[in-house]
Amino acid sequence: MKAIIGGTGIDGDRRFSEGMEWVVNRYGQAMYSVIDGVVFLPRHAPGHAIPPHRINYRANVQALADLGVDSVISIYAVGSITRRMSPGRFGLVRDFIDFAFGRENTFYDGVEAPAKHTPFVTPFDSALKAAFARTAIEAGHPLPVETVYITTNGPRLETPAEIEAFRNMGADIVGMTLATEAELLMEAGIRNAAVAYSINWAAGLDAEGVSFLEDESIRRLSDTLISLALRTFSAIPS
Ligand code: HPA
Secondary structure (H helix, E strand, O other): OEEEEEOOOOOOOHHHOOOOEEEEEOOEEEEEEEEOOEEEEEOOOHHHOOOHHHOOHHHHHHHHHHHOOOEEEEEEEEEEOOHHHOOOOEEEEEEEEEOOOOOOOOOOOOOOOOOOOOOOOOOOOHHHHHHHHHHHHHOOOOOOEEEEEEEOOOOOOOOHHHHHHHHHHOOOEEEOOHHHHHHHHHHOOOEEEEEEEEEEEOOOOOOOOOOOOOHHHHHHHHHHHHHHHHHHHHHOOO
16 A cells, blocks of 8 residues: 655645544554545644644554555655755655654653664665656656755754754755654655755845745646656556
């Protein structure tokens, strides 16, 4: 089974907000819908009800594992730090830097399961990324750029000095959710390709302050990414 995890901007889509099923597992509650055999999981819950630092990432990933999900395309709205991916563009995530803290980001916490040190040399699934890139090109988009995503804890946005430091560290884009989710998906053995779309220049990069794309542009981008994700899933073996 395949799943799409969606966040900001996508949680208004009816597939991520209507007919939700609730489940409870050992980590807590999660919700998703299943449409034509694909799971749609809104990480913030419909209406963006749960802020990034309070998402129950373990319950969400466990819910996917319990459904037998083997492949995930995870979609993230982000801020742009470099010109590699400017606002209004989307791309694949090549790697991440984790600046989140205080989150339950492992199934192997030494309490419920013994410690385990999962390798992260290849943070995302190469075949799934390649399938997404092929699908995007076939649909008439340019080859998706590959970016480095830095995860901040939020919910506040960053300071200009933080963004400057993150650029010096090699980050192209900034968001508040990817690292925690990617860590748990990897531990759960679920293949994951992360796709990001930028909705603003990060702090200090725009003379006007931080200003976000219009809702309509965000909706168009998120529609495009959901449809590319679904086409990617149809193109790979089930
Ligand atoms: N910073 C952090 N998270 C974000 C941003 C940002 O500028 N834009 C969208 N998610």
